[in-house]
Amino acid sequence: MIGQRSELLKYRADIHPYGCYMMSLVMLAWEFMDASESITSEEIIDFYDWAREHDYMGKHCYIKNPQAMVDYFCPDRLEFKGKEDGGYPVKKDQRAIQLWILNRSKGGISKHFCYGSFDPWPRSQTKRFGSIDSIRLFEVI
Numbered sequence: 001m002i003g004q005r006s007e008l009l010k011y012r013a014d015i016h017p018y019g020c021y022m023m024s025l026v027m028l029a030w031e032f033m034d035a036s037e038s039i040t041s042e043e044i045i046d047f048y049d050w051a052r053e054h055d056y057m058g059k060h061c062y063i064k065n066p067q068a069m070v071d072y073f074c075p076d077r078l079e080f081k082g083k084e085d086g087g088y089p090v091k092k093d094q095r096a097i098q099l100w101i102l103n104r105s106k107g108g109i110s111k112h113f114c115y116g117s118f119d120p121w122p123r124s125q126t127k128r129f130g131s132i133d134s135i136r137l138f139e140v141i
Helices: 020-031 041-053 066-073 125-129
Strands: 078-085 094-103 109-115 131-140
Touching (some): 020 041, 020 066, 020 094, 066 078, 066 131, 094 125, 109 125
Antiparallel strands (some): 078 131, 094 109, 094 131
């Protein structure tokens, strides 16, 4: 799986700085696709365009409809359950995309979404030095 800052995705400039939740959704969906399938950079760009066109994702990759987004790649396999706090005990039949936060020493807060060990911004400082603020919870159907 490629990261959000891949040169292959530069044709959709918002993905580079803001695409972490979108790319985490792609990785989550990929886990539930047929094992022989892959998701190419072209398919990610098509997915980005589709999500924007249908208003499932807004400017700067703001996710408005995570259910529609996972259904794009793996319909009827996951159900979005909502947002939970970072300490929520994720069950065996659930998956969570984590929102990591980092209080910057020079002020401000960085936020970054990751799915499990997949960091869409490889080696992000926010995941490395931050903490989980909340999760976006999905149940396996």
